Amino acid sequence: MEFSITLAIIVATSLVSWLGFNNEALKGALVLWPPAVTRRHEYHRFLGYGVVHADFMHLLFNMFTLFFFGRLMEGFYAQYLGAMGFLWFYLSALVVSALPSYLKHRDDPDYVTLGASGAVSAVLFAFILLRPWETLLIYFIPVPAIIFAALYTGYSVYMNHRQADRINHSAHLAGAAYGVLFTVLMEPKVVSHFLAELMNPGG
Template identity: 60%
Template structure:
């Protein structure tokens, strides 16, 4: 079983358990005062194992399933068998840190879901294959176009701040995915620029 499928399976099992167990949900989600006061640093990772509802879980896990399997060999080749796990866990932590720092004394704030880490996986894929087609609600879009639309939407919604979605985590996750990938394989940048300027090259 691949690392991607293990992450997916664990996330699904824990999410389903937490949806039926309020105490488990409260113990795992990101609640800044618990980290600030009680040093429960594990929440910077476990918040990504729980989701608000089935739709939230389904969207994240489908995205992880398709793009995680594509990206896992890339990180395994450069960081070893657990390379993708390292990348994914880093995405969870980095994508939520700005939110945590902003709300570290806000007892009313809570955040959950794997969206930040999943965004990291998605944007790392965009970096490697910008013209690959992504099907968004059955509409085919080049990965790079989807990435631009996703970023613009997240920035807009983050500024509005009128829903309960942590769009900031999406943006930081995407930035982390690109930065981490370039850090471990700098040649990815020249590959991306060439691919971007040669849409028909594959």
């Protein structure tokens, strides 16, 4: 069977997350705790926070999404960046999606964030550039990808402004924006492809 970077990421993330569910020391060493970066220069946390999750449902949702959209994007990036292109994209998305949280909370000892949601958002939004009318099942409800993108972005902006829950909405937004920007800079023709697809919903 052909090696899949997407599956390798899912296996590694699931394994570390599973170990972290019962090992607070391991989880604590990997989560993005901004003061540890600012004061102790623990830069590994910009990647480590993406392989640990709060609970099984958090992990399942992220890995389920990555499984369905990562494999197609893996092949797409390989055309331009080589066999490891998707891995570099995914890892860089983890870093970029964490930056707004880090910059805002760099000296806040009470703030931590974890999970692969930012990088998964980058993968999903890059996919939407290629197939905006693809049907996504959101809680078993079929929704066109472009409609989901609009609703997801609006909801994330609203909730990020309210700050009424513990979900890192800024990571979702930064990851989504990075997925779009990275893909467009890598292949500018994606823009014309996206617009053509957008004007042809039945195609």
